[in-house]
Amino acid sequence: MSTTSQRIADVLAGRILRGELAPGQRITQDELAADLSASRIPVREALRILEQRGLVTLRANAGAWVASMSRRDLELSYEIRERIEPLLLLDSLPGLTDEHLDAMRTTQDEIAATDDVETFLDLDRRFHWTSYAGSSETQLSAIIARLWDTTQPYRRAFARLAGSQGSWVISAEHELLLEALRRRDGDVAAHVLSLHIRRTKVALLEHGDLLSTGG
Amino acid sequence: MSTTSQRIADVLAGRILRGELAPGQRITQDELAADLSASRIPVREALRILEQRGLVTLRANAGAWVASMSRRDLELSYEIRERIEPLLLLDSLPGLTDEHLDAMRTTQDEIAATDDVETFLDLDRRFHWTSYAGSSETQLSAIIARLWDTTQPYRRAFARLAGSQGSWVISAEHELLLEALRRRDGDVAAHVLSLHIRRTKVALLEHGDLLSTGG
DNA sequence: CGCGGTTGCAATGGATCCAATCAGACCCTA
DNA sequence: TAGGGTCTGATTGGATCCATTGCAACCGCG
Numbered sequence: 001m002s003t004t005s006q007r008i009a010d011v012l013a014g015r016i017l018r019g020e021l022a023p024g025q026r027i028t029q030d031e032l033a034a035d036l037s038a039s040r041i042p043v044r045e046a047l048r049i050l051e052q053r054g055l056v057t058l059r060a061n062a063g064a065w066v067a068s069m070s071r072r073d074l075e076l077s078y079e080i081r082e083r084i085e086p087l088l089l090l091d092s093l094p095g096l097t098d099e100h101l102d103a104m105r106t107t108q109d110e111i112a113a114t115d116d117v118e119t120f121l122d123l124d125r126r127f128h129w130t131s132y133a134g135s136s137e138t139q140l141s142a143i144i145a146r147l148w149d150t151t152q153p154y155r156r157a158f159a160r161l162a163g164s165q166g167s168w169v170i171s172a173e174h175e176l177l178l179e180a181l182r183r184r185d186g187d188v189a190a191h192v193l194s195l196h197i198r199r200t201k202v203a204l205l206e207h208g209d210l211l212s213t214g215g
Numbered sequence: 216m217s218t219t220s221q222r223i224a225d226v227l228a229g230r231i232l233r234g235e236l237a238p239g240q241r242i243t244q245d246e247l248a249a250d251l252s253a254s255r256i257p258v259r260e261a262l263r264i265l266e267q268r269g270l271v272t273l274r275a276n277a278g279a280w281v282a283s284m285s286r287r288d289l290e291l292s293y294e295i296r297e298r299i300e301p302l303l304l305l306d307s308l309p310g311l312t313d314e315h316l317d318a319m320r321t322t323q324d325e326i327a328a329t330d331d332v333e334t335f336l337d338l339d340r341r342f343h344w345t346s347y348a349g350s351s352e353t354q355l356s357a358i359i360a361r362l363w364d365t366t367q368p369y370r371r372a373f374a375r376l377a378g379s380q381g382s383w384v385i386s387a388e389h390e391l392l393l394e395a396l397r398r399r400d401g402d403v404a405a406h407v408l409s410l411h412i413r414r415t416k417v418a419l420l421e422h423g424d425l426l427s428t429g430g
Numbered sequence: 431c432g433c434g435g436t437t438g439c440a441a442t443g444g445a446t447c448c449a450a451t452c453a454g455a456c457c458c459t460a
Numbered sequence: 461t462a463g464g465g466t467c468t469g470a471t472t473g474g475a476t477c478c479a480t481t482g483c484a485a486c487c488g489c490g
């Protein structure tokens with residue numbers, strides 16, 4: 001069995017990523033401890049773990065809050081991803097099996113079929129991370145996972161606003177990516193991925209009001 | 216005054232970055248607590264803080280170690296830096312004052328004059344981070360700071376092996392960077408920086424034996 | 431009526447104590 | 461003698477209790 005700290009961190013991370021807790025919202029140690037039937041010690045460690053993942057902001061002698069990003073931070077996050085996710089994809093490609101590609105195929109079909117925002121977010125995440133499954137766990141994947149996590153609330157807000165408009169663009173880009181991966185063409189795949197992220201960034205930032213969920 | 220956790224984290228980080236503790240070396244909570252006259256609670260939090268900075272590796276019910284990287288991780292760290300440090304530099308450039316540039320000028324003169332490895336590492340770090348001083352604290356600078364921190368032991372090992380050979384190349388690149396920044400030529404500055412990092416990576420990885428310090 | 435200081439409470443930070451876990455040595459057996 | 465199992469010690473993880481900090485309401489003074 002894992003530690004209590006890790007269990008608490010997992011539960012809290014899930015709540016944040018599912019949007020049950022909004023960016024900027026206060027988190028009190030006592031409350032969480034009582035809620036999960038533990039003392040405050042593992043709660044404090046869990047908050048440290050989530051600070052590390054960028055999901056929580058801590059201030060000494062003041063407390064903890066669900067992390068929120070400035071518009072500039074959000075923009076830079078996408079520009080980082082645009083430059084290093086292709087790196088991870090190239091590192092992953094040699095290790096990608098046909099089973100991985102089949103799984104991506106299936107996931108993409110489900111993406112094209114869904115209208116629910118939460119389902120889409122989940123599937124989109126799965127689609128891309130399956131493409132990274134050929135790479136071993138490194139600092140690179142950790143950094144990217146963190147960027148995905150911290151921007152998740154804003155992706156959700158955007159997806160809600162945009163509705164299903166433009167979802168066909170995403171599907172088209174996913175198809176291009178998938179085809180390039182099948183041909184084992186790393187250069188094209190990396191390029192498509194880079195463009196995919198850049199276009200998402202632009203679309204997302206056009207909605208200036210999506211930062212209203214928290215400062 | 217800050218918290219005890221933060222103070223312990225700072226002390227331990229300093230020891231690791233100065234090379235007093237080698238990668239892979241065990242850290243026991245009791246020892247650290249006794250050494251710094253504190254209980255184990257803030258020590259545990261300090262270890263979490265340093266795990267966040269990538270300086271310490273934690274395993275549940277087993278303990279803490281000074282973090283070490285695989286060769287592949289080291290290589291990827293440089294490839295990430297090569298792609299995103301130019302981004303930080305471009306973000307910083309509008310905010311860079313003449314005072315910043317003068318400080319870089321002075322630091323570079325000191326770099327050219329020194330033969331001591333520790334002094335060089337310190338000055339080189341200062342040179343580049345001064346060039347980022349025009350940017351506000353974002354996730355981007357945090358990621359890069361982390362990459363600098365975690366690769367520090369290997370930079371040190373390389374600098375010792377290489378001695379002062381090739382230090383003129385570094386100085387030449389720094390001069391090019393400085394000149395481009397003075398002209399406010401972001402494109403050239405970013406390009407020089409990218410090449411600077413890439414060349415450093417290649418030189419560093421040629422020494423396959425520098426990973427001997429820890430596994 | 432507005433501002434500064436003070437007081438009280440709520441929440442966090444830290445210390446001590448106890449329980450659970452892991453690593454290694456030792457012993458017993460085949 | 462080699463292998464496996466058990467037992468013991470050391471170390472980490474967690475709970476309870478106390479100290480400290482920060483925030484806010486309240487009171488007094490100008």
